[in-house]
Amino acid sequence: MRRFLSLAFLLFTYAVLAALKPNVLLIISDDLRDTVNCYGNPAAKTPNLNRLASRAVRFEHAYVQYPVCNPSRTSFLTGLRCEQTHVVNNSTMFRSQLPDIVTLPQLLRQNGWHTTSYGKVFHVGEVMGEIREGWMDVGKSWDEGRMFQPTSEGKVIEGRNLTGGKLRWCEWGATQGADDDQPDGQTAKNSIATIEKFTAGGKPWMVAAGFHRPHDPFISPKKYFDLYPPGSLKLYHDPTNITPLAPLSMDAQVGRLMDTLDRLKLWDNTVVIFCGDNGYHHNERNWWNKSTLFERSCRVPLMIAAPDAKPGTVCRSLVEFVDLYPTITDYSDLQAPHKLAGESLRPLLQNPSAKGRDAAFTLVTRGANKYGQAVRTDRWRYIQWSDGHAELYDELNDPEETHDVHQDPKNQPLIEELKALLAKIGPLQPARPRET
Numbered sequence: 001m002r003r004f005l006s007l008a009f010l011l012f013t014y015a016v017l018a019a020l021k022p023n024v025l026l027i028i029s030d031d032l033r034d035t036v037n038c039y040g041n042p043a044a045k046t047p048n049l050n051r052l053a054s055r056a057v058r059f060e061h062a063y064v065q066y067p068v069c070n071p072s073r074t075s076f077l078t079g080l081r082c083e084q085t086h087v088v089n090n091s092t093m094f095r096s097q098l099p100d101i102v103t104l105p106q107l108l109r110q111n112g113w114h115t116t117s118y119g120k121v122f123h124v125g126e127v128m129g130e131i132r133e134g135w136m137d138v139g140k141s142w143d144e145g146r147m148f149q150p151t152s153e154g155k156v157i158e159g160r161n162l163t164g165g166k167l168r169w170c171e172w173g174a175t176q177g178a179d180d181d182q183p184d185g186q187t188a189k190n191s192i193a194t195i196e197k198f199t200a201g202g203k204p205w206m207v208a209a210g211f212h213r214p215h216d217p218f219i220s221p222k223k224y225f226d227l228y229p230p231g232s233l234k235l236y237h238d239p240t241n242i243t244p245l246a247p248l249s250m251d252a253q254v255g256r257l258m259d260t261l262d263r264l265k266l267w268d269n270t271v272v273i274f275c276g277d278n279g280y281h282h283n284e285r286n287w288w289n290k291s292t293l294f295e296r297s298c299r300v301p302l303m304i305a306a307p308d309a310k311p312g313t314v315c316r317s318l319v320e321f322v323d324l325y326p327t328i329t330d331y332s333d334l335q336a337p338h339k340l341a342g343e344s345l346r347p348l349l350q351n352p353s354a355k356g357r358d359a360a361f362t363l364v365t366r367g368a369n370k371y372g373q374a375v376r377t378d379r380w381r382y383i384q385w386s387d388g389h390a391e392l393y394d395e396l397n398d399p400e401e402t403h404d405v406h407q408d409p410k411n412q413p414l415i416e417e418l419k420a421l422l423a424k425i426g427p428l429q430p431a432r433p434r435e436t
């Protein structure tokens with residue numbers, strides 16, 4: 001009996017320790033907007049993201065703090081708003097502004113997790129070698145970090161430019177080869193190997209899998225294009241029919257990661273975050289790309305599966321990407337050394353119908369001397385530009401944000417309330433001079 005009790009106590013202790021050191025699987029998809037089946041786009045074939053949604057809480061109103069790669073990723077991986085990080089473009093290496101900040105993976109690493117970055121996690125500039133490792137923050141945030149190139153077979157592409165060459169980046173292409181001939185397939189493959197290795201060794205891990213797709217150029221192995229035969233998609237007509245630029249190859253890589261969690265029975269001790277890094281316009285307002293303060297650009301898919309989260313549910317409360325860092329410190333019982341801008345999403349994960357925050361904030365800059373800040377509430381989007389211009393949109397009656405109502409006199413008291421919310425965030429301060 002005593003032996004049985006000792007064993008039970010030991011198992012209980014292991015369970016408690018394991019619960020305090022959950023694994024973290026962070027999956028980032030570059031430039032993913034809501035072109036996902038479970039986000040209400042039935043033409044998109046994303047079976048694996050639907051499968052993840054059945055295990056996760058799917059956030060319907062999640063907002064990035066800046067709708068471009070580097071500022072957005074720096075923000076949510078440091079837990080600070082872009083007004084605080086001063087990283088507001090893709091050419092500033094975040095350590096030049098935040099040399100001593102303890103990032104989310106760094107905090108886990110300092111506390112016994114093995115942390116690994118595959119693919120594009122922190123934004124990486126057009127650099128190679130040691131400089132690339134510096135941008136990836138290997139040695140500080142990560143024990144290991146690797147980015148990948150397509151194989152020679154994966155570089156054989158058939159496709160065309162969608163703008164007749166006007167925009168070089170705007171092209172599609174079907175490649176020869178299989179998943180692992182592309183960087184995203186290699187990211188999945190290496191992530192799986194690391195998960196297997198450190199799970200077998202009994203060490204908690206954080207694996208960040210940063211997939212490049214659906215970011216331009218719109219390239220995937222041919223088998224994914226074959227799922228949409230010519231004529232099977234409706235052409236885009238603003239704003240009623242949305243072209244489902246389905247992120248299919250990325251969806252398949254997420255499926256491989258989920259298969260691994262299934263096979264190793266890791267769901268009970270792993271927090272899985274799946275997210276984009278910014279939204280995207282598909283020619284709404286004649287604009288292809290991101291960088292605006294409209295809903296299409298600021299709202300991004302976010303799904304989280306955690307041991308005590310309610311699986312297969314939808315949370316309609318406003319949440320921000322700065323909430324991700326405190327969510328993980330909550331699950332791992334750690335304290336960041338700096339004050340985090342967000343709040344843990346754990347209460348919403350446990351009860352997705354609970355009330356969330358009152359507002360979500362996003363920043364963009366326009367050159368060195370102009371910037372705009374948006375505040376999104378349940379009903380409204382108010383944008384305040386540093387040159388004094390302002391915009392107000394009613395998300396309930398005008399979800400495509402086509403009617404700016406900021407000059408309507410009856411909205412002035414509301415605008416004062418929204419300005420007061422923005423005032424809590426404060427203005428964008430000048431960056432440090434030491435940019436790379």
Ligand SMILES: [Ca+2]
Nearest residue numbers: 030031069277
């Ligand atoms: Ca991006």
